[in-house]
Amino acid sequence: MSRLARLDVVGLTKRLGDRVVLDGISLTVDAGRAVAVVGANGAGKTTLLRCVVGALIPDAGEIRLDGRPLRETDPTARAAVACVLDDVDFFPDLSVAEHLDLLARAHGDTEPDLAGVLGEFGLTAAAAQLPVTLSSGQRRRFMLASCFVRPRSVLVLDEPEQRLDVVGRQGLTKRLLAEKGDGRAILLATHDDELRDAVADEIVAIG
Amino acid sequence: MTSVREVLAVLRTARRVPRSVGDRFGDGYAAALTVLVLSGAAIDFVPWLLSKVVRPDAVADTGLLVAVAVGIVALAVRGLVAAGPVVAGGATGYWLLATPLDRRDLLARRYAGLLLGAAGVGAVLGAMVGLGPTIVTGAVAGVGLAAGTVVWQADRRAAWIVGPGMALAGALVVWPGALLVTTGLCALVSGVLVLLGYRALARLTRQALDGTVVGAVWSAAAWADLSLLTGVVDERRWLRIGTVRWRRFTGTGVRALISADLRRVARNRAAQAWWVGLAVAVPVVAPLLTDMALPIVHLIAAVVATGKLAAGLRSVGRSPALRFGLGLGDRAVRAAHVVVPMVGAVLWTVVTAFAVPLSAGLLVTPVAAVVVTYRVATRPPTPYTGLLLDTPFGMFSADVFAQLRGLVPLLLFIVMRVSL
Numbered sequence: 001m002s003r004l005a006r007l008d009v010v011g012l013t014k015r016l017g018d019r020v021v022l023d024g025i026s027l028t029v030d031a032g033r034a035v036a037v038v039g040a041n042g043a044g045k046t047t048l049l050r051c052v053v054g055a056l057i058p059d060a061g062e063i064r065l066d067g068r069p070l071r072e073t074d075p076t077a078r079a080a081v082a083c084v085l086d087d088v089d090f091f092p093d094l095s096v097a098e099h100l101d102l103l104a105r106a107h108g109d110t111e112p113d114l115a116g117v118l119g120e121f122g123l124t125a126a127a128a129q130l131p132v133t134l135s136s137g138q139r140r141r142f143m144l145a146s147c148f149v150r151p152r153s154v155l156v157l158d159e160p161e162q163r164l165d166v167v168g169r170q171g172l173t174k175r176l177l178a179e180k181g182d183g184r185a186i187l188l189a190t191h192d193d194e195l196r197d198a199v200a201d202e203i204v205a206i207g
Numbered sequence: 208m209t210s211v212r213e214v215l216a217v218l219r220t221a222r223r224v225p226r227s228v229g230d231r232f233g234d235g236y237a238a239a240l241t242v243l244v245l246s247g248a249a250i251d252f253v254p255w256l257l258s259k260v261v262r263p264d265a266v267a268d269t270g271l272l273v274a275v276a277v278g279i280v281a282l283a284v285r286g287l288v289a290a291g292p293v294v295a296g297g298a299t300g301y302w303l304l305a306t307p308l309d310r311r312d313l314l315a316r317r318y319a320g321l322l323l324g325a326a327g328v329g330a331v332l333g334a335m336v337g338l339g340p341t342i343v344t345g346a347v348a349g350v351g352l353a354a355g356t357v358v359w360q361a362d363r364r365a366a367w368i369v370g371p372g373m374a375l376a377g378a379l380v381v382w383p384g385a386l387l388v389t390t391g392l393c394a395l396v397s398g399v400l401v402l403l404g405y406r407a408l409a410r411l412t413r414q415a416l417d418g419t420v421v422g423a424v425w426s427a428a429a430w431a432d433l434s435l436l437t438g439v440v441d442e443r444r445w446l447r448i449g450t451v452r453w454r455r456f457t458g459t460g461v462r463a464l465i466s467a468d469l470r471r472v473a474r475n476r477a478a479q480a481w482w483v484g485l486a487v488a489v490p491v492v493a494p495l496l497t498d499m500a501l502p503i504v505h506l507i508a509a510v511v512a513t514g515k516l517a518a519g520l521r522s523v524g525r526s527p528a529l530r531f532g533l534g535l536g537d538r539a540v541r542a543a544h545v546v547v548p549m550v551g552a553v554l555w556t557v558v559t560a561f562a563v564p565l566s567a568g569l570l571v572t573p574v575a576a577v578v579v580t581y582r583v584a585t586r587p588p589t590p591y592t593g594l595l596l597d598t599p600f601g602m603f604s605a606d607v608f609a610q611l612r613g614l615v616p617l618l619l620f621i622v623m624r625v626s627l
Contacts, residue, residue, distance in 0.1 A: 055527065072527070075536045082532075089526035092445045093471045093518060095453040105456055105463035107534040114455075128450040132442055146532065 004031035004183045005066050005080050005153035007052070012061035014047055021047045024061070027187075027204050031153070034176065034186035036200035043207025045189035046086060049158050052187060053083045065154070079107060082152035084143045084160055090131035096142055097127040100149040107150040114149070120171065121145040137163045148175065155179060157188040161195050173198045211312035214303070242327075250334045260504070265495040272381045279332075280352065280377030284370060287356040289420055289440070293317050293411060296418030304413050311409040314416075318357065318408055322401065325353035344390040348380050351397030354404035360415050361407035372396075434525070441518075444477065460535060464543035468519040472547055478515040485512045486555055490562035498564075499625065505563045506572050506624050509555055510617065513576035516551040517584045520544040524585040545581060552576035568627035575620035583613035 007029040014022040021044040029035045037045050050056040052063050054072025063070040070077050090099065097114055104112030118124045121141040126134060134142060140163040147155060155176075161169050169192065176186060176199045190196050196203065265271055293314055295304060303313060329349020333341040355369045376396060379389055419439055427436040451474060456466045472478060485508045493501055523530050523540050530540050552573040560569060 053531065055531075072531060073537060075534065075539075078531055078534045078536075085528070087526075087528040089522070089529045091467070091471070091519065091522050091529075092441055093474055094467060095451050097453045098451075098456070098467065098470070101455050102463055102467045103532060103534075105459045108459045110459055128453050130445045130448060130451060132445045133449050150534070 003153060005185060006030050007070075007154050007185050007187060008062075008064040008067070009048075009052060010062045010064065012048065012051055012058050012063070014044070014051055014056065014058050016047070022051070022058070022206070025204075025206060026061075027202075029154070029185040029187050031185050032180055032183040033201045034180055034188065034199045035202045035204060036196045037187070037189040037204050037206060038191075038196065039189075039205055039207035045206065046158050048206065049083070049085060049156050049187065049189055050087075053081055053085065053156050055085065055087055080152065081154045081156060082147040082150060083156035083158075084147055085156070085158045088143050092130065092132055095128050095130060096123055096134070099131070099142070100145060103146055104149050109151060112149050117145045117149045120148075120175070122168065122171075137165070137168070140164060141168065144172065148179075153184055155184055155186045155188070157186070157190075159189055159191060161190060161192040169195060209308075211308050214308060215313075215316075246327075246331045246334075249331055253335050260497060260500040261495055262497055268495075269382070271495060273378045276377040276381040277374045280373050283352055284356055284359075284373055287353065288359055288366075290424065291360060291416065291418065291421060292321055292353060292356050293360060293408065293416060294418030294421045295416040296422065300413055300416060300418070304416065309409075310411065311405070314408045314411065315405070318405065321353050321357070322350050325349040340386050340390065344380060344386060344393060347390060347393045347397050348376065351376065351393060351400050354397065354400035357404035358400065358407050361410040434521070461539055461543040464519075464533070464535075464540065465546050468544055468547045471519050472516050472551075475515075475518060478518065481515040482512045482551065482555065485509075486558050489559050493562040501563055502568060502624050503621055505559065506575055506621060507617075509552060509559075509572045509576040510579045512555045513548050513552040513573075513580045514583065517544070517548045517580045520548060520581065520584040525588060541581075541585065545577065548580050549573075549577050552580070566627060568624045571620055571624045571627060575617065575624070579613045579617045579620070582616055586612045 009025060009027045012022050012025040013020065025048060027035055027037075037048060039045050047056060051058045052070075054063070054070065054077070065077055065080060070081075072078075091102075094102065097118060100114055100117060101112060104114075114127075115124070118127055121144055123138065123141055123145060126138055126142075131139070131142070140160075144157075144160060147157070160172055160176075164172060173195055176188075176195075179186060180199070180201075186199070188199070295314060295317065304310065326346040326349050329345035329347070329352070330342045331345070332349070333343070333345020336345075352373055355373050358365050359369045376393065380393065382389070420436070423436045423439040427433050456463045456470070458466060489505055489508045492504070496504055520541065523533070523544055530537055533540055535543075555576070556569065556573045563569065
């Protein structure tokens, strides 16, 4: 079980060519709290989250995890931050259940609750399927399940409600509330008002 | 009803970019010159290379010639069938194939282009044997082979006849005897296949005409990035397999990653077949190779066999997101995925060592296999924003040499291998 953590984004600036996508964004996500980033398409929500997890290097500003700079290459940061962004990749030759098992074990969990996570995200029937055979909705559930099968103290989620049906969205809301209850910090970008209102303690509008 | 001819004329008019006669002539000249230069180089280079690689007494061996001919036919058929060979994907597939237009007429030009290309390649292969009637034999055989694969494309059941038939034809082409009779027979069979292939065009489904593989071949060539092609081929294979029997891994951390990598290899029949096939093939062909060529062929085969065990290394190598998700450091993740290829390389070298003269140079082979495999598998992603060169054959990346990351160490290891 990872210990609790606090995430700070300080003066984050990111340019893509001449265009300033993020201009000095600052926010803090304390343990047990959720911050929702909102904004129109193209406002820079995904860019912000990608900078937070180190998938993009900001032009200025800093990301801190528990007061220390968050480096994408640092195993401590990797152990703490579970994320669902648009750059997800899979091992094409491992099944859904094997991915979840491997991920948990790589994070040091010898007895992950595979049946529980598969059931929660409606993937029990797809446990033996290879990722390439999943539908877009199943793939989204799979990506979310990969966050919750492993130890974590921070969640970074980019529009986690995408492609989920009504039941799936309700389950996601319930899960995120439970994560907050367990003291995890959540930073999410969302277009879903219901999810935002139910989960977020603070809303940051960008763009 | 509108005819195919009218629709294609509209398409040509819409696509036409105003260009001067000089520009068109320049492009045509450059394309023709490139084809001629490449063909000439192949005709000169391949026989020279064979003279350096294959022992002179082996060249006269009919059995070997037949085996090589059958092998070339099998590879050509496999490649053509995997690619299409008639393709009409993308915009044509979406906008034209879905209309009531006559499909045979719509595809006839592509079919003619395919046959023309096959005739050219066959003629070049024939010219490698000798600058004479074999050029005609090669061209005729190439046309027959391409037409046969179109019959196969339209009806997979035809594979049982077309496949062995073409392998037999390949053997007959190189069988010593009257070339005129062979060419005549070849022309007769090819003529029948061309007609059958033309008739088969009407039965080609949109799925059969999907041009994904051809598109991937062009992309892979343009960007000098073979993974663009292997990615498509692999995805098709995993789609065919669909589901697997899964069970939990053992251990945690690096141990769990190694256990997953082992399962990956156990699950990949194609990789196993390559590994074993090369381990068998090298000792079989070893007596036919010259003293200089044998250790080089052995080393290259070791690199290829090891590369087939490195799917896990390629996956984590290309994806920062995957490495991030696994929670360990980059170095640990990569190191864990080197273990299986490394064991495979050592084992492959040990198993095949009897086929090559024992020397200190043999120790270079597994090291080369692992280093080259690692370099290729951990190649940084292709910079698709890089400079592109516009040529008469399409766009080619100027970063092409930067992408040949494994080639330099391979050449160095070859030099080390032959000098020790």
